[in-house]
Each structure stands twice: as C-alpha cells, then as structure tokens.
Amino acid sequence: MAEYTIKVRRFQPESGEGPYWEEFNVDLDPSLSVLDGLLQAKDRDDGSLAVRCSCRAAICGSCGMKINGQSGLGCKTQIGEAQELADKQASAAGTGSDGNSIVIEPMGNMPVIKDLITDMESTHWTKIRRVTPWLLPHGEAPEREYVVEPESMIDITQSMACIQCGACVSSCLSMEADPDFIGPAALAKAYRFVGDPRDAETSERLHDLAEDPHGIYDCTHCFSCIDACPKGVAPMDQIMRLRRKAGEEGIEDPNAGHAHEVAFVKVIEKKGLLDEALLVQESYAPGIKGKLKPSKRGLTETIKSLPTILRPLRKRKVKLRQAIPGLHHGLPKDSMNDVKSIYTHAEEHNEEFNLYIKGEEGELIDENVEKGIERSTDPDTAEAK
C-alpha cells in the first residue's frame, strides 16, 4: 500500500460555479489503477465525484481521461506509474522531486458535462457518424455470410480494435486548432471500411475524406493519437494509409495535400535534398514535368506566403538562390544516380512493410499474409473466393 494525492479538475454544473481543482488523498497498492484511486476518493471522501466507468479492464472504453496531461484510460494506468510521471514532470520543471500530486482532468477537445464526464455525443460520435461507419456492400447481400480470405482482413483488424474511448480525440493537436477536423477516431474507423474487401464504396469514401478540407489532409502528423490509444490502433497510421490510397486514386483535394506529397517526392527525386522554394512552388503549381500549372488556390497561397519568403531574404538568413525555386544546391551527380536507382526500384515494388502484421521480431504470422497486403479490392473477386 502507498499513499497518493490525486488532484482532480472538477466541474459541478448545478453549482453555477466554474471548474476548480480538488485534491484527495488515497491509499492503495501501486499496481492498482488511477481509476481505483478515483473510486476510493468517491467512496471515502465525496460521493458526488463524477467519473464514467464500467469494466475496469480496458475493454469498455468508458474511463477516458487526462492523467498528468496525457490522454488514456483511468483503468489501464497504474497509479504507481502515474506518480512516477508526475514526479518526473515536476523535476523537469524544477518544482520538486517526489510526492507530487497526480493531475487528473476530463478529456480534451470535447465539452465537459460534470467532473471527469465529457460529452461524447457532440464531438466523438458525431464525427464517427460522419464517416458512414457501416459496410456498404456490392449488390444484394449473400444468402448466408460473406466469404473473404482471412488474410485480406488482417490489415484492418488494427482499426477494428478501437473501443471508442475517445482518448485519441482528446489528445489530437490538429483538432485543438481546428475543431472541425474529422479526427483520429473517425478516420481510423473510416479506414476500417476503406480497407474492407466487402465494401463497394471505397472510391466514394476516399473522395469524401480527401475532398473535405477538414479531412485526411488536416492531420498535422503529431503522433499524439498513436501514444494515447490504449488498444494499439495507431490512428495516424490509418490516416496515412487513407492518404496513400487517395493518392493512388488520383484524387485532387482542396488542401493540395496530395499535390504537396507528390511535389515533395519529385523534388527529392530531382535533387536528393530538399529545395524549400521549389517544394512550395511545386505544391501550388506543379511544373517539374511539363509546364507550370498554377491553380487559383495556388496563386492565392503563393501571394500569402510572399512575406514569409521576403523577411528572411531581408535578414540575409536566406540567399536569393535559395528563395528562387530550383536554384538551391542538390546532391553531387554520382549520389543522384544512386537516388534515381532507388526511385526506379521502389516505384516498381512499392511494398508496404506493415509492422502491425509482421511484428517487431519480424516473424510472419503466416506466410500468406504478405499476399494479403496486396489483396484484391474488387468485391466481386473477393466474394467469388
């Protein structure tokens, strides 16, 4: 047994007061959970302390919360580990070394109803429904069950593992800046259907997710959702898969996200190193292969970015040749030959080495899995099998 102080951000709407902090002393084994600590405080000190929970075993997804600023499940975070993190954070900030309070807050990016209970409906579930989270199969449903190759489903079992706890939504840094972002949970759910061989609306789904300015190209690639997820769903990885598939479909999105990706790949193919000015130009007005073709948005964005280019020029931070697209130095010729041969090979193969499927140790779950990655997305073929 050990003693801990938990500092809870409380909010009691019926009181008419704003949120406030309250500390509780609890006494429990370090291997027990933060949720156990909260339930002890509720039992011993204040029955009005509100927290949602059910299974206490990381299955139901009810007890999402922020612990020392990190989003996760109360039941899956040991209180001893939470104490270590609180102490580490305090020592980094120079405010103390041990016995610091464990800070517990409701999840972020959603309204708080009471204490640690957030409104999952207005953000999380609304966004989940936004992505049409059900199967849209081809034609009439079969008389019995759908038959698919097991291997073709392995890839999407990662996103199927989602328990809808909202921890990734809580941690999302894009949503913090743009509340309209569809977000990690809903996009991971979207991949679950885009990757499903039984679904017939793959292309429509990809168009929908790429053409929404708050869709897949609004993710800022911060990895927060990957670390927050208690079930290893890695939502950001699923968003990157959606981008890859949308790119393969040739979808031109209003954010020019795909154009930026293609521009980046081309600039490195041409020079081996990044030429920032060329990247900006290529993202807005692709011209490396063929004539410059600026879009209307490209012109507006280029004008907006002019001050950003001019200030460093004035400060002599950046030389003129670096600010003019294409004049920046690249790799020497022999190295460029190496880079080109890598491109030639990789574009032929373009194999996704999926660590989720293959595992850290590198043993294949099944030798057929590799075929599964390059599975047929044609539902007719899949059904026929």
Added chain:
Amino acid sequence: MMADQIKVAYWPGCVSRGFTPELHGSMALVAQKLGIELVELDRANCCGAGVIAEHNQELADTLNARTFALAQQTGLSMMNICSTCQGAQSECQQRLDADSAYRAHINEVLSGQGLSYEKGKDGFTNKNFLWLLVEDYGLDRLREQVVRPLNGLRVGPFYGCYIVRPKERLGYADHPDRDIYLEKVIEALGGEVVEYDGSRKCCGFPVVTMNRDTSLRQAGTHVGDAIDAGADCLVTPCPLCHLNLDMQQPEAAKIVNRDLGLSVLHLPQLVGLALGAEPKELGMDRHVASTRWVQDRLAGAAV
C-alpha cells in the same frame, strides 16, 4: 575535459543547409568548442520527413537505409540535428531492423552502389544532438564547459513531435527521460526552465501548405503561451519547428490576433551562448523574430 573524444557521422539534414543555415553554422562552432568531431555525410539524401513514407514506404526505407549505410562506412554512429530527421529515420530504421528478409531486399538495391545497411553494426545508433549531449557527452561534462552561465535567462523548451512520439519507436524504453532532456540541458547551462502548455505539442509545420490557418494557429498559440509564462526565448532541436515558430511568427501573430515577438533559438545556439560564443557567430542576427532581448538579458547577467 575528459579524455574520450566523441566522433560522429554527422547528418545535418536539408533545412539546416536551406532556410535555417544558422543552425548548420552554429552546430559546427559548438561541436568544435565541445570537442565533438563531425564527419559530415555530404552524399546522404533527404530523410523524406515522413512525407515520402506517406507516399511510398519502401522508397523512404531505401533512401534512409542508404544514409545509414553511408554512416556505417565511416565506422561511426550517426548524429542528426533535426527532430523530424530523427523521427522519419527512426521510423524507417524500425522497419528495417524488424525483418532480415526485408533488410536483405532493401540491401539488394543498395548493393549496386557498394552499400549495405547492417542492423546494430558496431553498436550503430542515430541520435539527435540533444540525445548525444545528454547520453554520450554528459551533463556534468557540459557544465564544466560553461563559461557564460545563462543566469536569469528564462527558456521555454520546444521539442518537436518527431522526437517525443511515438515513444516505443524512439528508444524511450531504454531512455525514459528523453522527453525532459531539453529541461536538463537548459538547467545545466545555468538557465531557468519555463513551463508552458506547448512544449511537446505540434508547431503546425507539416500542414502549413495544406491548412495554413490550422498550422499558424498552432505556432501562434504556443509562442503566445510561452510569452504569457514569462519566457525570454524558446529553444528547439528541430529546424522545421523553427520555421513555423520563427520565420512564420509575424504571420502566426495575425492568425492568433495578438502581438508576439519571441526569440526562438536552435539548440546549438543556446549551448553556444553558454560556451561563450558571440550571438553573431551563432547566426542569431539572422532570425526573423529578434534575438536582441536574449542578448540584452545575457549582457546584463554577464559577470
């Protein structure tokens, strides 16, 4: 100075030789002062910044395997000075290290160039300057080198996403304190750590061409929070964060609708100041957000 000399295969990245040349310059100067020998990988290619991997993973993995192989040819471990290079390269290294058949497949492509990446060869590692400074150089040794303690300078750390997440990819199992190294370094240099909300958040740079408002709102919010917390400057091991926090700062100020004006230093610049280098030698006059305040602070604090 301790006897053991540190010598590394040095990958400066693209941006330190592009839009943040003061980073490359200050790193060279600071390495000399610390006695770290840099063998520059001048034939290595861009890490892909996660964008190439988004397009074609195998392409990104092969490009970075080439860089690792070039580093291994020198017989040295690798050092980078960019959080994004660290994250993008660690991602590829994780896949390459996971499977010998995949590694062999990638090495087949490199064999035509006389190159090969070998997992764990001579204890091969790839570390950001921040990690190297704390884990290999050592904070005690760093403290001994300080000739101008940053007394009274209030510094806000800004890590960059790619060097703090995802933890299982970035060696946090063996080095759990990697997400508080900036604080440790600031303290070792005599400065004061400023706690503020944005230190481990996203600067917004990856979406600056795709969603400028979202991107600059992130940068502006973090700079504003640091100012509100009383910071004299920020310090970052990531030149891409520097682009959004410094070069875009006047634009970010418009988006968040408030005055900003906070110096953002590259990690080697902050170390360099404490080692006695002059702000101008460290390229601090080239930043968009003026570094005058930092210089005045230090001039006032100088003994």
